[in-house]
Amino acid sequence: MKFIILIGPPGAGKGTQAKLLEESLGLPQVSTGDLFRYNLKNATELGKLAQTYMDKGELVPDSVTVAMVKERLARPDAANGAILDGFPRTTVQADVLDALLAEMGGHIAVVPHIVVDREELVQRLLKRAQIEGRADDSEDTIRTRMRVYEEQTKPLLDYYAQRGLVVEVNGQQCVETVQQDLRRVITQAA
Numbered sequence: 578m579k580f581i582i583l584i585g586p587p588g589a590g591k592g593t594q595a596k597l598l599e600e601s602l603g604l605p606q607v608s609t610g611d612l613f614r615y616n617l618k619n620a621t622e623l624g625k626l627a628q629t630y631m632d633k634g635e636l637v638p639d640s641v642t643v644a645m646v647k648e649r650l651a652r653p654d655a656a657n658g659a660i661l662d663g664f665p666r667t668t669v670q671a672d673v674l675d676a677l678l679a680e681m682g683g684h685i686a687v688v689p690h691i692v693v694d695r696e697e698l699v700q701r702l703l704k705r706a707q708i709e710g711r712a713d714d715s716e717d718t719i720r721t722r723m724r725v726y727e728e729q730t731k732p733l734l735d736y737y738a739q740r741g742l743v744v745e746v747n748g749q750q751c752v753e754t755v756q757q758d759l760r761r762v763i764t765q766a767a
């Protein structure tokens with residue numbers, strides 16, 4: 578059971594790249610953002626709970642997120658592992674993931690860090706707001722999401738770097754080149 582954890586700020590292209598990796602790796606993309614948006618669209622209890630946090634660009638509480646991920650990873654398509662996109666995002670979530678993987682007999686193969694500079698990210702997110710109309714791509718929310726990333730998610734890079742798992746990938750290249758780099762990094766780690 579092999580897990581790839583994509584880490585990068587909002588707008589780095591994690592979702593795009595994870596989708597492209599699905600087929601070549603034969604592992605499903607597990608995106609907590611997508612799972613929350615699905616629940617929101619279907620007005621489930623979980624969706625209603627997540628909405629207030631998502632609208633503000635804040636993180637949904639760990640307990641809620643962790644329960645959702647556990648349920649997702651128990652599905653048959655994740656029997657060989659997954660490409661994690663947007664999870665873990667806090668050190669608490671990373672600890673829970675470690676415990677879960679120990680229980681399931683899984684391991685983290687590599688943690689690609691998709692690096693994109695701040696100016697480029699804001700431009701990309703504003704553009705995405707126009708195209709996809711994602712409610713959390715407004716300017717204020719983008720600022721909050723960037724801050725949340727810096728404060729809560731970036732520390733994870735140290736956490737995984739200490740285990741020698743982090744490899745930087747330049748996210749400021751075209752989609753195809755980023756994909757090639759990711760595949761190389763993942764193959765080398767396997």
Ligand code: AMP
Binds near residue numbers: 610662667670
């Ligand atoms: P994303 O599509 O990954 O940018 O996620 C969109 C929003 O969903 C985030 O701004 C959070 O409100 C919520 N979210 C996604 N993943 C997580 C997570 N691992 N922990 C807490 N909240 C999350």
